[in-house]
Amino acid sequence: MDSKKPNSPARVAIVTGASRGIGAAIAERLAADGMTVVINYSGNTRPAEELAHKIEQAGGRALTAQADVSDPAAVARMFDAAETAFGGVDVLVNNAGIMHLAPLAESTDALFDSHVAVNLKGSFNTLREAARRLRNGGRIINLSSSVVGLYQPTYAVYAATKAAIEAMTHILAKELRGRNVTVNAVAPGPTATALFLDGKPQQVIDHLTKLAPLERLGQPEDIAATVAFLAGPDGGWINGQVLRANGGII
Numbered sequence: 001m002d003s004k005k006p007n008s009p010a011r012v013a014i015v016t017g018a019s020r021g022i023g024a025a026i027a028e029r030l031a032a033d034g035m036t037v038v039i040n041y042s043g044n045t046r047p048a049e050e051l052a053h054k055i056e057q058a059g060g061r062a063l064t065a066q067a068d069v070s071d072p073a074a075v076a077r078m079f080d081a082a083e084t085a086f087g088g089v090d091v092l093v094n095n096a097g098i099m100h101l102a103p104l105a106e107s108t109d110a111l112f113d114s115h116v117a118v119n120l121k122g123s124f125n126t127l128r129e130a131a132r133r134l135r136n137g138g139r140i141i142n143l144s145s146s147v148v149g150l151y152q153p154t155y156a157v158y159a160a161t162k163a164a165i166e167a168m169t170h171i172l173a174k175e176l177r178g179r180n181v182t183v184n185a186v187a188p189g190p191t192a193t194a195l196f197l198d199g200k201p202q203q204v205i206d207h208l209t210k211l212a213p214l215e216r217l218g219q220p221e222d223i224a225a226t227v228a229f230l231a232g233p234d235g236g237w238i239n240g241q242v243l244r245a246n247g248g249i250i
């Protein structure tokens, strides 16, 4: 990759679910690394706009893009908007996701359908557009989860969608042969965001915090650094891999 050459044009990255949490940290980090970023979100306009403003104040370039990733037409429009604004797309970070936990026997159809729609179909929708449109030399990074290895009770539906994302990662990496596009997944462990913290009793959070030998919760910036490695010049030889970024939890 030549993104460090002073006169090369900025690479363009779409980060889904970038209004908050891990996605916001990824967008900020990729912008700091010199990429132009498209900040996707589903409903929370204000934090997305604030993040774009913060990035531009720091000398970066950012665009916000409302699109429910489960809607294929909205995803196509988002790619259209990125191409119109910046001439093309080089990096897709498939970060948007939801997690609602319940024992399988108590999981409702609505719980199942929403996870499949956002986590699985949403990733499929963006991967399909990226597979068709990403410029040669591009990078795709999907967000999986270390629960795919941990298999804890109550995670059945969520973990199933993430396992599917890992399967698509391996297959798409092979399908993109000849384009110099890498496809990898990052699988975080417990990370301090609303998705992880909301609704959990403090003792559960304390327990999960101590599971990793590094004895702390992941921070969004830890995951952003891992994604930045895979998206940047030093990660170019990593392809078709799942990188668990979790402090050693599994």
Ligand code: NDP
Pocket: 016, 017, 018, 019, 020, 021, 022, 023, 040, 041, 042, 043, 044, 045, 067, 068, 069, 070, 094, 095, 096, 097, 098, 099, 118, 122, 143, 144, 145, 146, 187, 188, 189, 190, 191, 192, 193, 194, 195, 196
């Ligand atoms: P948050 O709940 O903090 O943020 C979720 C983001 O996804 C928000 O920006 C939200 O946008 C966006 N989003 C949700 N639904 C949609 C949709 N249908 N279309 C577009 N955007 C959507 O989650 P995290 O930052 O914690 O998680 C990010 C990713 O990391 C997820 O894929 C998650 O599964 C994965 N992960 C997280 C772990 C953790 O411990 N936090 C551990 C392992 C994996 P809006 O603000 O508009 O709602």
